[in-house]
Amino acid sequence: MESATHRLQGDIMAASAAAEEGGVGGGFSDDAAGRGSREQVRNRENRREIIMSSFWEQLFFQILLLLVFCRHINTKTIGPTPPPLVSISSILPTDIRSVVLKGESQTENVELVNPVNLTLECTWTGNQNKLPNITGFWRKDGDEVENSRLTVQLENDQYNLKRVFSIVSVKNLGNYSCMFESEAKINFVLAAPHMGEVRDKPIVSYVGDSVVIACKMEETKPKPSTWNWYKANGTDKEQIFTAAEPLRYEIKNDERKTKLVVYNLTEADGGLYYCGAVYSINTTMGLVELKVINFKEPLKPFIAIVIEVIVLVAAILFYERYQSKKNYTAGKEMNDQTNTLTQGENNKPEEGSSMRQRKV
Amino acid sequence: MSPAPAAELDYKPPDGGWGWVVVFGAHISIGFAYSTPKVLSIYFKEIQEDLGAGSSDMAWISSIMLAVMYAGGPVSTVLVNRFGSRPIVILGGLMCGFSMVAASFGSSLLQLYFCIGVIAGFGLSLNLNASLTIISKYFLARRPLANGLSMAGSPVFVCILAPANEYLLQKFGWRGSLLILGGLMLNCCVAGALMRPVILPRKPSTCALQKNMEEQPNTCNTKLKGSCMNNAKKFLDWSFFKDRGFIIYLIGNVLFIFGAYAPFVFLSAYAITQGIDEYSAAYLLSITGFVDMFVRPGTGLIANNKWVRPRIQYFFSFAMIFNGTCHLLCPLSKSYAFLVTYAVFFGMSFGMVFALIFECLMDLMGNQRFPSAVGLVTIIECFPMLLGPPAGGLLVDIFGEYKYLFLMSGSVIVIGGLFLFFMNICNYYMLERKKPAEDREQNQNNTENPDQSTSDEEMKAAMEQTEPRAKEKNGAQRDSCPDNAETPN
Numbered sequence: 001m002e003s004a005t006h007r008l009q010g011d012i013m014a015a016s017a018a019a020e021e022g023g024v025g026g027g028f029s030d031d032a033a034g035r036g037s038r039e040q041v042r043n044r045e046n047r048r049e050i051i052m053s054s055f056w057e058q059l060f061f062q063i064l065l066l067l068v069f070c071r072h073i074n075t076k077t078i079g080p081t082p083p084p085l086v087s088i089s090s091i092l093p094t095d096i097r098s099v100v101l102k103g104e105s106q107t108e109n110v111e112l113v114n115p116v117n118l119t120l121e122c123t124w125t126g127n128q129n130k131l132p133n134i135t136g137f138w139r140k141d142g143d144e145v146e147n148s149r150l151t152v153q154l155e156n157d158q159y160n161l162k163r164v165f166s167i168v169s170v171k172n173l174g175n176y177s178c179m180f181e182s183e184a185k186i187n188f189v190l191a192a193p194h195m196g197e198v199r200d201k202p203i204v205s206y207v208g209d210s211v212v213i214a215c216k217m218e219e220t221k222p223k224p225s226t227w228n229w230y231k232a233n234g235t236d237k238e239q240i241f242t243a244a245e246p247l248r249y250e251i252k253n254d255e256r257k258t259k260l261v262v263y264n265l266t267e268a269d270g271g272l273y274y275c276g277a278v279y280s281i282n283t284t285m286g287l288v289e290l291k292v293i294n295f296k297e298p299l300k301p302f303i304a305i306v307i308e309v310i311v312l313v314a315a316i317l318f319y320e321r322y323q324s325k326k327n328y329t330a331g332k333e334m335n336d337q338t339n340t341l342t343q344g345e346n347n348k349p350e351e352g353s354s355m356r357q358r359k360v
Numbered sequence: 361m362s363p364a365p366a367a368e369l370d371y372k373p374p375d376g377g378w379g380w381v382v383v384f385g386a387h388i389s390i391g392f393a394y395s396t397p398k399v400l401s402i403y404f405k406e407i408q409e410d411l412g413a414g415s416s417d418m419a420w421i422s423s424i425m426l427a428v429m430y431a432g433g434p435v436s437t438v439l440v441n442r443f444g445s446r447p448i449v450i451l452g453g454l455m456c457g458f459s460m461v462a463a464s465f466g467s468s469l470l471q472l473y474f475c476i477g478v479i480a481g482f483g484l485s486l487n488l489n490a491s492l493t494i495i496s497k498y499f500l501a502r503r504p505l506a507n508g509l510s511m512a513g514s515p516v517f518v519c520i521l522a523p524a525n526e527y528l529l530q531k532f533g534w535r536g537s538l539l540i541l542g543g544l545m546l547n548c549c550v551a552g553a554l555m556r557p558v559i560l561p562r563k564p565s566t567c568a569l570q571k572n573m574e575e576q577p578n579t580c581n582t583k584l585k586g587s588c589m590n591n592a593k594k595f596l597d598w599s600f601f602k603d604r605g606f607i608i609y610l611i612g613n614v615l616f617i618f619g620a621y622a623p624f625v626f627l628s629a630y631a632i633t634q635g636i637d638e639y640s641a642a643y644l645l646s647i648t649g650f651v652d653m654f655v656r657p658g659t660g661l662i663a664n665n666k667w668v669r670p671r672i673q674y675f676f677s678f679a680m681i682f683n684g685t686c687h688l689l690c691p692l693s694k695s696y697a698f699l700v701t702y703a704v705f706f707g708m709s710f711g712m713v714f715a716l717i718f719e720c721l722m723d724l725m726g727n728q729r730f731p732s733a734v735g736l737v738t739i740i741e742c743f744p745m746l747l748g749p750p751a752g753g754l755l756v757d758i759f760g761e762y763k764y765l766f767l768m769s770g771s772v773i774v775i776g777g778l779f780l781f782f783m784n785i786c787n788y789y790m791l792e793r794k795k796p797a798e799d800r801e802q803n804q805n806n807t808e809n810p811d812q813s814t815s816d817e818e819m820k821a822a823m824e825q826t827e828p829r830a831k832e833k834n835g836a837q838r839d840s841c842p843d844n845a846e847t848p849n
Contacts, residue, residue, distance in 0.1 A: 201530055202530075203406075203533070204529075204530070204531070204532060204533030204536070205533055206533070206535060206536075209535075211410065212409050212410055212412070214409055293532070293533075293536075295536075297532065297536065298532040298535075298536030298537075298539050298540055299539070301540055301543070302461075302539050302540050302542070302543040305540070305543035305544060305546065305547075306543055306546060309543075309546045309547055309549055309550055312550045312553070313450075313549055313550055313553040316550070316553040316554060317553055320556060
């Protein structure tokens with residue numbers, strides 16, 4: 001916008017400079033002075049008219065350009081916080097949470113799905129000395145909420161503190177506390193629904209294999225509008241888009257369950273994966289760890305066990321053969337002994353008979 | 361009091377020595393057989409997510425494995441009779457190992473059903489039958505103790521494999537874990553190698569041959585070969601159904617098995633409905649297993665006692681009634697302490713029954729008929745085992761509470777126990793009445809066949825026996841060293 005006006009101004013300047021030069025140039029020639037001077041005057045008159053009309057045109061164009069281009073400028077004026085919400089809050093639904101304090105402090109978990117105008121109400125029965133007036137104030141994430149300090153009166157033997165909070169985005173979620181004179185405190189933890197059953201042990205899978213990583217939101221919690229999957233990259237999370245790499249990732253969403261299928265695993269695929277349950281107010285994350293190992297890892301203990309089995313079986317069978325050989329030789333010796341004994345017995349009568357025969 | 365039984369064996373079992381090593385081998389083998397279907401369930405959740413199956417589909421893996429393990433009994437019997445225990449246990453171990461390794465590469469549910477369910481199940485059935493048979497061959501006087509010690513393998517291996525499987529799952533995922541579990545099951549081959557065939561004692565003068573005599577029908581002499589091969593080839597010996605003792609045992613056992621497993625399956629769910637947290641509920645089953653581990657050998661020791669041994673069938677029925685009563689009293693428990701007490705007594709009674717379950721069958725059938733009998737019993741027990749837990753589940757679905765499940769289990773088991781008790785009384789009474797007639801027959805036979813009677817007398821003197829037996833079986837089923845009959849000295 002500014003460059004266009006500068007250019008226009010430049011052109012007009014050049015045109016007026018050219019016109020002046022022409023006029024000065026024209027003044028030096030005397031020869032055709034009579035005729036030339038009348039023409040020159042006429043020319044000069046014409047140029048001035050051109051210059052004057054172009055000046056108005058320039059102004060007109062500048063104003064036009066300003067109107068066209070500068071409509072998009074936002075002027076930020078720093079005003080008082082917060083801006084009045086009356087017009088927006090009429091669209092949001094309302095909800096109320098009230099807690100009666102028993103004891104010194106208490107915590108209440110509030111699950112929110114959509115933006116809401118949330119009324120938080122605290123009731124305290126007081127301590128021994130029930131003062132008629134005490135101060136109560138609100139805190140968000142440890143910092144005191146502006147203009148929240150009130151004087152609370154004792155009604156029906158109770159102190160009551162109530163405030164409406166507009167919960168629109170993730171910035172409004174957090175830990176809200178109502179404080180009664182720094183003595184009693186009720187915490188309201190505002191958050192989107194968390195996944196209860198989160199797998200704490202890593203999923204182990206192998207290179208070249210495919211794996212299914214699943215996340216589930218319980219039936220008792222509200223269902224998310226959709227699910228997203230993220231892979232951790234250092235401290236950041238990168239969202240996984242199946243359209244970008246359809247051969248590697250597949251996401252199957254089913255209201256309360258989601259499954260991420262990773263095909264053709266590589267060692268780089270190992271790491272932390274986050275499943276995000278998307279609600280209008282916020283996305284809650286669940287963490288699953290994936291470990292990808294090489295097939296050789298379980299193979300080593302397996303081969304060790306097989307070797308042990310073979311060694312033991314061979315040892316047992318060899319020991320048995322050795323023992324049976326010992327028994328065999330021992331048995332054979334015994335048999336030989338008994339045989340020689342019987343033979344000896346047989347020989348003696350034979351000799352006797354031979355002797356008898358010889359005698360005869 | 362059971363009457364004095366007749367001679368059954370034609371050799372004196374070692375009752376010790378290498379027998380205890382065999383008991384250790386049988387402990388490992390039976391341990392894997394009974395514990396593997398139970399501990400595999402640890403992997404189911406992971407496999408379910410990876411293969412996209414439902415949880416009932418995964419439960420089928422265990423059911424198929426148990427069913428095949430029990431149904432493979434008769435086939436296993438034939439193989440054991442033909443080849444002896446050692447090669448069969450080694451073969452069973454190899455089958456289990458390789459099937460688990462194959463399953464670790466599986467990419468569909470059908471592959472898992474086939475590898476883990478059918479092949480590993482069949483391997484385990486070979487292991488089970490062969491281990492029980494070899495115990496009956498090595499022990500007679502101390503057989504209840506040997507049985508108790510070897511059956512204790514089941515709870516011991518459950519206690520070892522359950523945390524080991526969890527650790528493997530976390531470290532290697534389900535595929536690596538199945539691979540390593542297959543390797544561990546190969547240790548059944550080591551157990552098989554330990555199961556040396558029984559060396560029959562021989563008189564020194566008769567044993568010119570220096571090879572080990574094994575109970576293999578292929579070493580039978582030609583006269584007996586025909587009947588030996590016939591026995592080996594029969595898958596199911598229907599003549600068992602004429603044996604009154606066998607029928608009584610079978611009916612009692614069927615009733616027991618029908619009610620026995622349902623409480624295991626539903627105990628933690630029941631505890632959770634009583635308001636107990638998940639970990640304490642799972643702890644109850646560990647308590648049961650732990651108590652079981654010590655009760656089984658203890659029961660074997662008690663059953664070995666000279667007062668209890670002749671009355672072992674009554675002891676068995678008492679254990680069954682005890683188990684059933686525990687289940688009947690379970691719904692009365694209102695707090696965790698009561699449930700723990702129930703778990704302890706459940707473990708005790710379950711251990712007692714299982715320590716005696718095969719001992720009683722050995723007692724009834726004798727060593728020769730035991731392998732065929734156990735095959736027949738396991739295949740018939742397959743049906744109540746598969747029907748029991750789903751029937752319990754059906755009761756839970758219909759009535760909405762678990763107490764009817766325990767009442768059903770308890771009452772069925774108590775009926776089984778009472779049936780066994782009273783029918784055994786009748787059976788022994790009738791056998792006592794028949795015994796004088798049999799003795800008279802025996803004396804007549806003695807005058808006709810001096811050889812056979814002298815060997816019979818020797819055998820009777822050598823052993824203490826506990827069951828009544830039919831005399832005719834002896835001649836046909838004796839597959840001993842043929843020299844004995846041929847060369848009396």
